[in-house]
Amino acid sequence: MGISMEQIPRLRPGFRFQWEPAQNAHVLLYPEGMVRLNGSAGAVLKEVDGQRNVADIVALLEQQFPDAGSLLEDVSDFLKDAEQQHWIVFT
Amino acid sequence: MNGHHAMPAGDRPGIGPPLWLLAELTYRCPLQCPYCSNPLDFAQTQQELTTEEWVRVLRQGREMGAAQLGFSGGEPLVRQDLAELIAEARQLGYYTNLITSGLGLTEAKVNAFRDAGLDHIQVSFQASDPELNNAVAGSRKAFDHKLAMARAVKEAGYPMVLNFVIHRHNIHQMEDIISLCERLGADYVELATCQYYGWAFENREGLMPSKAQLEKAEAEVNAYRERLTASGSAMKLIFVTPDYYEERLKACMNGWGSLFLTVAPDGTALPCHSARLLPIEFPNVRESSLHSIWYDSPGFNHYRGDSWMPEPCRSCDEKDKDFGGCRCQAYLLTGNADNADPVCSKSPHHDRILAARKAADHATAGLEELTYRNADNSRLFFRG
Ligand code: SF4
Ligand code: SF4
Numbered sequence: 001m002g003i004s005m006e007q008i009p010r011l012r013p014g015f016r017f018q019w020e021p022a023q024n025a026h027v028l029l030y031p032e033g034m035v036r037l038n039g040s041a042g043a044v045l046k047e048v049d050g051q052r053n054v055a056d057i058v059a060l061l062e063q064q065f066p067d068a069g070s071l072l073e074d075v076s077d078f079l080k081d082a083e084q085q086h087w088i089v090f091t
Numbered sequence: 092m093n094g095h096h097a098m099p100a101g102d103r104p105g106i107g108p109p110l111w112l113l114a115e116l117t118y119r120c121p122l123q124c125p126y127c128s129n130p131l132d133f134a135q136t137q138q139e140l141t142t143e144e145w146v147r148v149l150r151q152g153r154e155m156g157a158a159q160l161g162f163s164g165g166e167p168l169v170r171q172d173l174a175e176l177i178a179e180a181r182q183l184g185y186y187t188n189l190i191t192s193g194l195g196l197t198e199a200k201v202n203a204f205r206d207a208g209l210d211h212i213q214v215s216f217q218a219s220d221p222e223l224n225n226a227v228a229g230s231r232k233a234f235d236h237k238l239a240m241a242r243a244v245k246e247a248g249y250p251m252v253l254n255f256v257i258h259r260h261n262i263h264q265m266e267d268i269i270s271l272c273e274r275l276g277a278d279y280v281e282l283a284t285c286q287y288y289g290w291a292f293e294n295r296e297g298l299m300p301s302k303a304q305l306e307k308a309e310a311e312v313n314a315y316r317e318r319l320t321a322s323g324s325a326m327k328l329i330f331v332t333p334d335y336y337e338e339r340l341k342a343c344m345n346g347w348g349s350l351f352l353t354v355a356p357d358g359t360a361l362p363c364h365s366a367r368l369l370p371i372e373f374p375n376v377r378e379s380s381l382h383s384i385w386y387d388s389p390g391f392n393h394y395r396g397d398s399w400m401p402e403p404c405r406s407c408d409e410k411d412k413d414f415g416g417c418r419c420q421a422y423l424l425t426g427n428a429d430n431a432d433p434v435c436s437k438s439p440h441h442d443r444i445l446a447a448r449k450a451a452d453h454a455t456a457g458l459e460e461l462t463y464r465n466a467d468n469s470r471l472f473f474r475g
Contacts, residue, residue, distance in 0.1 A: 012325075014211055014250025014278065016186055022108050022156025029186035031211040031252045031279060034110065034159055086325045 003054055003076045007090040010050035015087060017045050028087060035087075044078050048088060054079065103386050106395065108156035109352035112185075113163060113364060114145065116173070117356045120166040120464075121194045122233065126256055126291035126298055127464040129165065130367050139356045142172040144377065146179050148354055151381035153183040157352070160185040163364075165356065168195035174207045181208025188213060190254075193240040194233060201243045212244045213281075215254040216268075241275050252279040257308070258298040259454065265311040273319075273326060282312060283331040288365035288419050290464045299451040305336055334420060334434050335444055340413035343432075347394035347414065352385060360384045362391055365419045369428050394418055401429055403437045 011017060016029045026042030028035045037045065043064070047057045054076065061071050082088045118133040140148070149160070160180050167173055168191055180187045189204065193214045201212070214237055221234035245251050253272050255261070261268075265282070272280045284305070287295045300308070312330045319326055334341065344351050344363045353361040358376040361367055373390040374383075385391055393399070397410050404415040415421075416432020424433045425440045433440040 012250075013248060016210065018184065020156065020158055023110075023158075027158060029158060029210075031213065031250050032159065032161070032188055034186070086327070 003080055003090070005055040005058075006053050008050065008053045009048050009057075009079055009083075009088045009090055011045075011048060012086055012089050017048075030087075040074070041078060041082075044075055045082070045087075050091075106386060107349060109152065109350065109381075109385050110157055111159045111161070111351045112149075112152040112157040113161045113351065113353040114148070114176075115163055115165065115353060115355050115364065116140075116145070116167045116170045116176075117165040119169045120164060120192070121169075122166070122192050123464045124256070124290070125294045125464060126258060126285040126289075128286075128289045128291070128365055129464065130289060131293065133165075133464075137357055139170075140354075140358050140376070142175060144358065145172075145176055148358075148376050148381060149176070149180050149183060149185070152352065153185060155382060155385065158184070158186060159188070161188045161190055163190040166192055166194060168200070174200075174203055177204055177209045178207040181210075186210050191215070192233070193237040196236075196240045196243075198243045201240070201247050201249075205247050205249065209249070211252060212249050213252040213254055214241050214244060215256065238275075241277075245276050250279070251275065251277045252281065253277045254281040254283060257282050257284040257300070259300040259304060259451070260298075262300045262304045262308045265308045266315065269312070269315050269328065273324075277326055279327045279329065281329045281331065282308075283329075284333040286334055288368065288423065292423055295447065296450055296454055299333065299335065299447060299454070301451045301454075302336060302448060303452075305332065334417065334432075335447055337434055338436070340409075340416040340432055340435055342413050343417040347418065348385065348391040349395075352381070360388075360390075362394075363419070368419060369422055371428075399429060401431075403435075403439075404431045407437065 012030075014030055018027060018029065019025075020027050020036075023036055026037045026045065028037060028045065043061060044057065047060050052060070058072050058075050061075060062068070065071070079088065083090065117139055118129050120127075120129075152160070162173065162176065167189060170176070177187055177189070187208065187210050189209055189212045191212065191214060204212070216234075216237055241251065241253065253275065255268050262284075268282065269280060284300065285291045285298055287299070291298055309330060309332070312328055316328050319328070348362045351363060353364045353366075354376055355361060355367065359367065359373050360376055360381070361373055366373070371390055371393055374388040376384065379388065394414075397404070397414070400410060400415055404410050416435055418428045420432050420434065421430045422428035424443045430440065431438040433444050435441065
């Protein structure tokens with residue numbers, strides 16, 4: 001199933017996203033677990049706030065990374081993966 | 092994008108920061124589980140750390156990079172300052188986990204902890220029905236209260252993690268346990284077959300499931316997991332098999348002094364919560380900073396790297412992967428913690444594991460024959 005532009009991702013309850021200076025990375029924290037995110041995963045999740053839909057997030061990221069070209073596919077792929085991992089849910 | 096990275100570097104070459112801090116606030120506990128991982132002589136433990144001392148530990152840990160924090164015990168709820176410690180921890184930026192038997196928990200506390208910033212409460216059960224649960228826990232009213240508290244935790248909006256310690260007396264209950272968790276709305280279910288340290292080592296013959304029991308349970312869990320996936324459920328089942336039945340060793344604690352730092356009720360700092368049983372001197376947070384404990388203490392450096400390894404590990408090409416297995420298991424089973432973990436088939440002591448497996452096939456001991464974890468039994472252990 002694909003992701004539509006209007007869907008709004010938010011972190012699953014109990015998940016926290018934060019910057020960890022000691023790891024020099026964004027991390028996702030959840031019950032007894034932690035994922036250290038790479039730069040692009042961190043950049044996407046940073047914009048996931050339960051308000052913005054996928055289109056907003058893609059637009060924001062394309063603004064931040066003007067040289068990257070279209071980010072639509074990368075962002076949807078990542079969000080799909082994050083949903084499968086049960087990190088995020090769509091409303 | 093797969094989202095993952097290699098582990099970060101710490102303040103010393105080759106030593107990463109302690110990303111996980113386990114605060115064992117107390118050894119006091121109203122229950123008496125015969126598999127408790129607390130030391131056998133817990134009743135001898137002096138003087139718990141004060142609130143101020145814990146706050147100092149939390150700050151130092153966070154400065155070093157710890158991000159996951161567990162409050163456990165014993166039963167952490169017996170500490171009157173728990174809400175205060177939670178608030179401090181949350182404000183420092185920890186993801187805070189409370190690991191509790193649920194005894195002593197009330198709805199008011201569930202809510203107060205949430206307001207203080209607690210991220211997650213894990214309630215542990217002993218079985219899926221009241222009779223067995225209460226017999227294992229050594230308490231008559233435990234089960235109903237746990238159910239009520241699990242519901243309160245859910246109600247308050249926490250992610251729900253339920254933990255069941257599995258052994259030969261409840262391993263036939265997998266289906267019931269999982270369906271109970273489903274009804275309660277759990278997000279994660281840990282089905283952890285007990286490992287044999289502490290009280291569980293004393294009670295191993297009475298706790299260890301047979302291979303046939305284990306295989307049946309694992310098959311049931313897998314079948315249930317498939318049903319959950321098919322129905323789109325996000326409930327996650329985590330089945331932990333006992334080391335004694337592993338063919339390949341696990342990298343215990345991800346390596347000695349590599350990620351985990353436990354602080355015991357009296358301030359003793361340990362690389363894992365059962366390491367206290369080893370004949371090694373471990374530092375105390377009352378005497379040194381967490382930083383010097385982690386990077387510089389002989390206790391924490393004891394089993395870092397691989398130069399300490401005797402044969403067969405020394406010349407084995409698995410040594411960077413499993414670090415020779417669990418030091419506590421090596422010590423308990425061979426009398427020397429340097430030895431290869433006897434779970435490994437190359438270990439000259441592997442016959443001890445085979446003997447334990449064989450004993451599990453013929454074990455008959457009932458629950459009433461187990462040694463329950465309580466202060467009277469503990470005093471017997473330290474008097475010798
Ligand atoms: S394992 Fe049982 S006895 Fe031990 S601390 Fe936990 S609840 Fe208490
Ligand atoms: S010999 Fe030692 S290093 Fe090799 S597999 Fe066995 S425990 Fe691991």
